[in-house]
Amino acid sequence: MTDFGSIFAAVLSFFITSISGIFLIPYLKRIKAGQTIKEIGPVWHKKKQGTPVMGGLMFIIGIVGSVAITLLLFSGQAGISSQLASVDKARIMGGILMALLFGFIGFMDDYIKVIKKRNLGLTVRQKLLLEVLAAGVFLLVRFLSGDRSTLMIVPFFDIQFNLQLIPYVILSLFIIIGAVNAVNLTDGVDGLCGSVTFVVAVAFMLCTKILDQMGLVTFSAAIAGGCLGFLVWNFHPAKIFMGDTGSFFLGGLVCALAFGMNQPLILAPLGIIYIVEALSVIIQIISFKTTGKRIFKMSPIHHHFELSGWSENKIVCVFSLITVVFSACTVAWLAYFMGMF
DSSP states (O other), X not given: OOHHHHHHHHHHHHHHHHHHHXXXXXXXXXXXXXXXXOXXXXXXXXXXXXXXXXXXXXXXXXXXXXXXXXXXXXXXXXXXXXXXXXXXXXXXXXXXXXXXXXXXXXXXXXXXXXXXXXXXXXOHXXXXXXXXXXXXXXXHHHHHTTOOOOEEEETTXXXXXXXXXXXXXXXXXXXXXXXXXXXXXXXXXXXXXXXXXXXHHHHHHHXXXXXXXXXXXXXXXXXXXXXXXHHHHHSSSOSOOOHHHHHHHHHHHHHHHHHHTTOGGGHHXXXXXXXXXXXXXXXXHHXXXXXXXXXXXXXXXXXXXXXXXXXXXXXXXHHHHHHHHHHHHHHHHHHHHTTOO
16 A cells, blocks of 8 residues: 555545535434533523534445555555554554444434434443443454454553453453543534544654554555544534544544554554543542542533633644644654664
């Protein structure tokens, strides 16, 4: 896979995703697939009532379509051995399969809440069971494809350790399910999840380039292009929301990239915003249940800043810049770790 193939994948993903909004948004409005704003949220979110959800379908089509087309057109130009190319393809296909499975879980949740008008959607138990199955399928596909590394590398500390298979699977399930739900929690302000994930995808492009995994570079480029294409419609004021359909799919993608690099723990620095969002919810729940007091005005933490007077655009800019800083440090560490300087 050449660098031009990666550029092509990004542009094609952006084009398919952004153009699909022209058709999808009117359709979702026609079937009344609009967002229901909860009473506990910021009062000014009430004006978003009725904004179409399930917009994640836009970049699902864009990313999957662009990756498939790019692989067909450019895989024969790979400047790597056919064996490595096949491993790269297995990582991409396994990653897309997992992301689609997570996206389907999110779609079912959105469908129940929006179309069936049942606000709770899937139960916590149903979601967790389906998430374990989706992550388990990914790990099984990875194993059967010959990608059987159980190595864990702690970023910045250069600590490496190999786990036995069972502990590795348990830790991997925890990482994948935790990361996917953390990405989902980040989707609560116009443009936030898409912007943060765009930066993360670009960071993965650079990381996989350092590792000479050109297939994953192309995969990352398609994700970045899809996020940008979606932001055309999702920047404040948003004309469509990605819903659980989109956030679960994106969560699956970033996990697939980290595991494709055989560095699952790299999700911690690259996904620092995802982690902060999830921790804010955990801290809020623990504090309220143990002391009856709330640490934050509202969780996830982006709502705390909203209620503190920050505009949605400011939250998106600050959170994205934080992701840029942590991503730059992570890319620099990986380059150093690989002996590039």
